[in-house]
Amino acid sequence: MSSKDTIPFHENPNLCQLLLSQISTGTTLRVRQSRTPGAGSGLFTEVAVPAGQEVFRSKPVVTCCPDSLSTVCDFCYANNASKVLPSGRFRTRRDPIEALVDCTGCHVCNYCTESCRNTALEAYHKYECAPFLKSGGLGIRARALYRILIHKEHGLLSDHQWQGLMTLMPHQSGHQQGPEKETVSRIAKEAKAHTETTLDIDTIERIYCVILTNSMAIRLPGQSAVMGTAVDVVGAIMNHSCDPNVLISFDGNELLVRTLRAVEAGEELAHCYTDVQSDVLLRRKLLQAEYFFVCTCSRCRSELAEHERVTQGDDTKTQSIRAAQETLFASMNEAVSGFTLSGKPVDVDSLADHMEALADKAYPTGEWPPSLEPLPSIYKTLGRLNQAQGDPLAAIEYCIRGCAHTKRRAGEPWMVDLFELVQVLTAVLGASPQEQQEEEEEEEPPFPTMAELWDVFHGYLHELLRLAQGNCGHDVSYTRAIRSWHDAALKYADGALPGTQEFADKFQDAHRKLLLWAGVEEDLWTIDV
Numbered sequence: 001m002s003s004k005d006t007i008p009f010h011e012n013p014n015l016c017q018l019l020l021s022q023i024s025t026g027t028t029l030r031v032r033q034s035r036t037p038g039a040g041s042g043l044f045t046e047v048a049v050p051a052g053q054e055v056f057r058s059k060p061v062v063t064c065c066p067d068s069l070s071t072v073c074d075f076c077y078a079n080n081a082s083k084v085l086p087s088g089r090f091r092t093r094r095d096p097i098e099a100l101v102d103c104t105g106c107h108v109c110n111y112c113t114e115s116c117r118n119t120a121l122e123a124y125h126k127y128e129c130a131p132f133l134k135s136g137g138l139g140i141r142a143r144a145l146y147r148i149l150i151h152k153e154h155g156l157l158s159d160h161q162w163q164g165l166m167t168l169m170p171h172q173s174g175h176q177q178g179p180e181k182e183t184v185s186r187i188a189k190e191a192k193a194h195t196e197t198t199l200d201i202d203t204i205e206r207i208y209c210v211i212l213t214n215s216m217a218i219r220l221p222g223q224s225a226v227m228g229t230a231v232d233v234v235g236a237i238m239n240h241s242c243d244p245n246v247l248i249s250f251d252g253n254e255l256l257v258r259t260l261r262a263v264e265a266g267e268e269l270a271h272c273y274t275d276v277q278s279d280v281l282l283r284r285k286l287l288q289a290e291y292f293f294v295c296t297c298s299r300c301r302s303e304l305a306e307h308e309r310v311t312q313g314d315d316t317k318t319q320s321i322r323a324a325q326e327t328l329f330a331s332m333n334e335a336v337s338g339f340t341l342s343g344k345p346v347d348v349d350s351l352a353d354h355m356e357a358l359a360d361k362a363y364p365t366g367e368w369p370p371s372l373e374p375l376p377s378i379y380k381t382l383g384r385l386n387q388a389q390g391d392p393l394a395a396i397e398y399c400i401r402g403c404a405h406t407k408r409r410a411g412e413p414w415m416v417d418l419f420e421l422v423q424v425l426t427a428v429l430g431a432s433p434q435e436q437q438e439e440e441e442e443e444e445p446p447f448p449t450m451a452e453l454w455d456v457f458h459g460y461l462h463e464l465l466r467l468a469q470g471n472c473g474h475d476v477s478y479t480r481a482i483r484s485w486h487d488a489a490l491k492y493a494d495g496a497l498p499g500t501q502e503f504a505d506k507f508q509d510a511h512r513k514l515l516l517w518a519g520v521e522e523d524l525w526t527i528d529v
Ligand SMILES: C[S@@+](CC[C@H](N)C(=O)[O-])C[C@H]1O[C@@H](n2cnc3c(N)ncnc32)[C@H](O)[C@@H]1O
Pocket: 008, 009, 036, 037, 038, 039, 040, 041, 042, 167, 168, 169, 171, 213, 214, 236, 237, 238, 239, 240, 241, 290, 291, 292, 293, 294, 295, 296
């Protein structure tokens, strides 16, 4: 098939039927034209799916690990550095990270066992090894291109997998004029030379652009570390939403899609291509630069309307807000990586003052709203920085401020925020009663008592378990680890437990007290426990 005669998925029912017959699902899925103007095809469910349910699993056409990553198996995607051990408990410093074995031919691919290495070698790596050795180090998406070309050349891709790849939107002219303009043709030429594929350069460039537009990061549920990239045709048919109804994660090298809320029969399934917590101005910029569309969803419209109200429609002012958002993120990342690399202590309060001043200066009213990103994210990062520097009380203060001002308290990023808050709380609960008492005596508004801190800890942990079950499912090791933590903590809890009115009452009082102590209005963040 040539790149000239591709028709959209929704006009090719035979191809869609074949592709859908390869996934594993308990529901009925269809590919149709998206109702979003200009979005092309989309994936729809024919039947209602409750919240927190698996919708489908799919084996991607290719997956690969970054060349530099030596903790993830390039065959089964076992992650030896995972935060959660296969037994379903969180890794501690005492748990060793087992070394992987590498391919002795190319030294590019790593495997968790001899068995994975031999199986990969026999199935496909025997064709890749020499081209990978010749290629030298490659970026992950170029590596995926090499793998696709080699698999195609050696008959390892089925006709419908190939046809599916060639039907995915490449946005070739966009990529060739955008940030990748230098790289697309160079990578395609080098890939042709190293893989000795018989495909022509135009097709190779197209496949590389398909990878740029459609590949997905491989991450484990609840973990932000990227373990690799995947090109999955059915997964890639799903369009973007800033208010997604599904979440993608991976189980080994299998793509897994779950509902984030109840989805009605006939609804389009959509996940978020970008950081769902970020503000419309940054979401827009990223979606335009990487996916070549302008999102016009209701969330984007309402956030834009708020910017327009404040800037009175002056685009220069809106651009200053966006520039400040980028600068704030960049300064924060610089501070964190400086600390990580040098270990030199950071004066977190001064850094927070500096960030707030920078933000206020860029905002038309002179006062950046505390709930406008990236301030909530910055507070949470500063909380983690305090935690890493051994100041758990300051860590709680910043984490609470960040969490309370987070607008979007749903989905995986929110679950990770809550996880980090619970971790920070455990450090304070481990502090000596003496330190605790000093805090209680000196502070105004007062710091919660130890008993109240235990109540918020149990309430947050209970909420975290609910989020993990909904976002990741009951059966994955992340949720099992949260459940063991939850059950062990509640086993020795005094008095009423989450799920009772008595607990809800004392939890609300303690939670409000903690918010007030952290300088946050007490009704800004409520949780039903
Ligand atoms: C991964 S593909 C999604 C599948 C695509 N609709 C198709 O027909 O092959 C990503 C591309 O779909 C389009 N798209 C996805 N979500 C969209 C949205 N919410 N609004 C407009 N276009 C969208 C953009 O062109 C984007 O680059």
